[in-house]
Amino acid sequence: MAAPKNRRSVFLGRLPLPERNYLAEALRTETVGGVLLLAAAVAALIWANTPLRESYETVRSFHLGPGSLGLNLSVQHWAADGLLAVFFFVAGIELKRELVAGELRDPKAALLPVVAAICGMAMPAIVYFTVAKSGGGSLGGWAVPTATDIAFALAVLAVIGTSLPSALRAFLLTLAVVDxxxxxxxxxIFFTQKINFAALGFAALGLAVFWLLLRKGVRGWYVYVPLAVVNWALMYNSGVHATIAGVAMGLMLRCTRHDDEQHSPGEHIEHLVRPLSAGLAVPxxxxxxxxxxLSGGALSDVFRRPETLGVVLGLVLGKAVGVFGGTWTAARFTRAELNPDLKWPDVFAVATLAGIGFTVSxxxxxxxxxxxxxxxSEIKAAVLVGSLTAAVLAAILLKLRDNKYKKLCADEDRDEDDDGIPDIYEQGNPEYHLRMAALLEAKAAEHRRLAQVAAGRPAGEDGPA
Structure with missing residues (x-):
């Protein structure tokens, strides 16, 4: 007898319940953080484009920190090199969790978001290179439009009120983690110019101590926080961007649960640190x-200068084409087929949303x-223009399917037997069908009672009035 054919996997299908619950909690924090990020960006633009702009430059160029340790930095550098290390620490934990318990744990399932992320970074770089090369501009900004800002993207979703199905949100989050x-x-690799090998060696030693303490089960924030600060300072003085230390420490945390644990150490620490990252560091x-x-001349120059035009087109055009093209190609040549409840235009809308490249860009x-x-400054203006354009286009595309998304979300959340588990996850459980049968019978009895009362008969009397 011939062996049965392998069943095709469903792309953007229903998530397992634990993954769905984790995703919902993570996205709530990211969405709030994204709204704060939007507010901070608007505040910065107002501050820098009013008569108070001199005070803005004074504040962000103010230096503080121990110069003897090579850490006498401006406020702007403390925000970029220090606070963003917290953001990348959380990103490291997210990546570790995706690798051991999420969408990236299965190489076959990971293929789609990984290919989509790679194509979604390669195409913007190609677009930038093409525009800058043809216009005689600098090629050094090729990496600017390659990044996706998940907090900003989710803030856009919160503002427009789109009830995006959890599978699409998970795809966007996984895409951003790989990104x-x-x-x-x-x-x-590309923005490390001079390396202080002594500082880098001590940073590697500090990271090894961090890993060893985790392996030995040592607990206490008073141990890890000072060590993390030392590792960050050593990494900064090594010439390698200091945020790398945050990522490395995040990847070292254990994100698998033991039998006696409700949450893994990585999940617990992420739960504690994520609000600090999304609510303080990134804003x-x-x-x-x-x-x-953002004077009129500055905005018009964004579309005239090859470097800035390359950034705008890279974010708006390159990201959408790259993510969508990579996803479609990976699905075409693997055994993955799209969830029948969704369409390829839905994937394109999310791909357009990936063009919001605010923080890392x-x-x-x-x-x-x-x-x-x-x-x-002109490149930053181009990032703002490109991200805003991508957000508007994605909002329009998602709004066109908003009613469909609301129906899918309602189906995912329906819990008619009030047991705390969505019905869609219990449809193969015999106990669920017994509970539903009893529930339906109770509702039918209530309807009969109300009909009898409306007809003027005592409740429970079956004869004619």
């Missing part, structure tokens, strides 16, 4: 990085053009 990984590699970075002058822009303050 963050490659952004980290880009920063480490403060935006406050001191997004403040650029601003950081890479500062690194890529560190010696040219004017061009750095």
């Amino acid at each position: 963050d990984l490659f952004a980290i590699l880009i920063i480490a 403060l970075f935006a406050l001191f990085s997004a403040g650029v002058a 601003l950081l890479i822009g500062e690194l890529a053009f560190a010696g040219d303050a004017v061009l750095t």
Whole structure:
């Protein structure tokens, strides 16, 4: 007898219940953080484009910190190199969890978001390179439009009120996690110029001590927080971008649960640190990085200068084409088929949403053009314009299918037997069917009683009135 054919996997199908619950909690924090990020960005733009702009420059260029340790930095640098280390620490935990318990644990399931993320970073870089090369501009900003800002993207979803199904949200989150990984590699490889090998060696030793303490089960924030600060300072002085230390420590945390644990150490620490990252670190970075002058001439120059035009087109066009094309190609040549409740235009809308590249794009822009303050400001303006354009386009595309999304979300959340578990996850459980049968019988009896009362008969009397 012939062996049965392998069943095709469903792309963007229903998530397992534990993964769905984890995703819901994570996205709530990210969404709140994204709204704060939007508010901080708007505040920075207002501050930098009013008569108070001199005070803005004074505050963000104010230096503080121990110079003897090489840490006498401006407020803007403390936000970019210090606070963003917290953001990348959380990104490291997210990546570790995805690798051991999430969408990336199965190589076959991981193929789609990984290919989508790679294509979603390669295409914007190609678009930038093409535009900058043809216009005779600098090629150094090729990495600026390659990153996706998940907090900003989720804030857009919160503002427009789209009830995006959990599978699409999970795809966006996984895509952003892989995107963050490659952004980290880009920063480490292409924006590290001079390396202090002594400081780097001590940083590696500090990370090894951090890992050893975790393996031995040592507990106490008073042990890990000072060690994390030392590791960060050593990494900063090594010449490698300091946020790499945050990622490395996040990846070291255990994100699998033991039998006697409700949450793994990684999940527990992420739950504690994520509000600090989303609610403080990233908004403060935006406050001191997004403040650029947006006069009419500056905005028009965004579409005239090859570097800035390359960033805008890379975010708006390159991201959408790259993510969608990579996803469609991976699905076409694997055994994955799209969830029948969703359509490929839904994937394209999420791919367009990936063009919001605020936080990491601003950081890479500062690194890529560190010696040219004017061009750095213009690149930041291009990031703002490109991210805003991508957000508007994605909002329009998602709104066109909003009614369909609301129906899918309602089906996912329906819990008619009030047991705390959505009905869609219990449909194969015999006990669920018994509970539903009893519930339906109780509702039918209540309807009969109400009909009898309306007809003027005592409740429970079956004869004619």
